[in-house]
Amino acid sequence: MAGHSKWSNIKNKKGKEDAKRGKIFTKLGRYIMVAAKEGGPDPEYNPSLKAAIDKAKAENMPNDNIERAIKKGSGEGGLDDFEEIVYEGYGPGGVAVFTNCLTDNRNRTAADVRHIFDKFEGNLGQAGSVTFMFDRKGVIAIERDDSIDEDELTMLSIELDAEDFEVSEDGYEIITEPGQFNHVKEGLEKEGYKFAMAEISFIPQTTISLNEEDEKNMGKLVDMLEDNDDIQEVHHNWEN
Template sequence: MAGHSKWANIKHKKGKQDAVRGKIFTKFGKALAVAAKEGGSDPEHNAKLRDIIAKAKVQNMPNDNIERAIKRGAGELDGSHYEEIVYEGYGPGGVAVIVEALTDNKNRTAGDIRHIFDKNGGNLGTSGCVSFLFDRKGQLMIERSHDIDEDELMMLALDAGAEDFVVEEEGYEIVTDPNEFGTVREALEKEDLSFISAEVAMIPTTETSLTPEDIKKMQKMLDMFDDHDDIQEVYHNWSMPEDME
């Protein structure tokens, strides 16, 4: 997998999130509520909740918002009940796309997602049609800094249980088994390290390049997914150019 694509994708995603911060917090609120409902409101005993809290804090979500969402999921506050659904399909040029959603209306969300695929030269597929092209991994991205000693960071990450440590021009990518993600993240946090991205993600094993015309369609598709309140995450195997904003 070309290293520059990951960083370009993060930069693109960050730009969108900065522009719609309130919408991002709403999406995290849903995810926190579902995690609390499924595994309890104590992050010490709910690894999924703990990881979502960490991810929300990377995006500077206020603690009050986080606590309210957790209480809502635990039944201490009124709120809607959401269901997790994963959709798979193909974008323009045959790009593999996975969409993770939280919804209180499956029919509405499925229809909206199908429309977004169709409108941008793609099509919604069946479960499993593209997921075999991805590996589920913990992924922590740290920007290069004069304050970070590369060798020390590598040893810290590997000693904590990381599977891989990748050095790239923009910074460092630390890859973990999903079950070890929280342990590795916490070990790095204790050293006052900050992340530009920290999540359990679907990482593509192969990538697809697009023509300029299909790039426009793919960008439009990703923007439409980002703007949809029910959609939490979108993963794809498009080899996004390094200069994408």
Template sequence: MGRHGTIANRKEKQDAKKAKIFTKYAKAIAVAASQGGSDVEYNPTLKNIIDKAKSLNMPNDNIERAVKKGEANSEGDNFETIVYEGYGPNGVAVIVETLTDNRNRTGANMRYYFDKNKGNLGTTGCVGYMFDKKGQIIIEAAPNVSEDELMEAALEAGAEDFIPDEEGYEIVTSPEDFSAVRDALKEKGYKFVSSEVTMIPQTTTKLTTEEELKMMNRLVDMLEEDDDVQEVWHNWEME
């Protein structure tokens, strides 16, 4: 699974950044509830964020607190989602989704992070065409997981693609079918390493020099550390 980093790699990274991730999801949940109400039946944005937070094992208490906070104040109206696109070292394509109440601050920070790490911030659309928006479910290989059964269940539920790997399985769906496929597999008792609507790169870029690797790692870290940043996608082929 070279194009996304290995499954083990993903798990480790998620665990290490859990606290920060939960804080970001709490903010996104509060803003979504504030802007579109707390009933997930009528607020698909909120439903998607809560589903994703749950897939990362964010405690229900934290989720409920964030929803209540959003209901209680209308500050969410000051926030907007802005997507930035640019290039990292050696032309790695990078897309950054932010949730901000101050676009000037966020824009200046994004430019700084890219400039500081041998990259540059581009215009909207400069790299977006190199990615496909897809639902992606990752399931770890385990003795009780039958590849044939999982593949059949995934495709029957409406998945577009099933990619086996020695560490596990990647199931790809259209964004529209993602919830149905995820729910069908969950009902059958499958446990996910991750399940999300994401940007999957069509091609990947390798980094070979020590300097490029250092800069790219630092760029991703700086972006993920920023409180306004919700998601970072790139086409760096991690070994």
């Protein structure tokens, strides 16, 4: 699949998340609360909540934190009126960027996002201006290990109805349709596979390389967006 997540991006993302563990827990807690509020507190009947809990567990979020977030979202302890908003635009060198936000103050978040784009040579665009350049897919990354038989993993992924399977020096990347993500993930888990990343994300159809100056600004733009409490995820088609 053209333009899918590169292993360098996976490792960079993991390093950033490790360095910002407390902030990640805050964002994940908000994600769980909203999922529980909208679909109920039982993850077996609420796929969004199940996905949120799985993501939290992958980040080693304590079970007590997860349970508190579910209770708060389902009405025990109150919940601020969060809404989901997507902001789209272009970064340095024409890189397509969009963010998924959960905010209790639309005006504050809009002002923050616009400021970040302006600060680093970007431009905030209209709704729908860049999201058409991305496909929503499940992405499961498994680091290369001598104990893994590549042929067995390939066949298992096919049997589980994965859409694509790619191999690199660093590991294996399994792409799924969003509706098949949990089925494929659980099937791989049952066979003992450990994941470097497992999430439903947006994969760019094409990627863009940048010159040194634009790379610096783009890196700062992404870092500042990811550091904002209201922004849950940042997607872009920068090939770094």
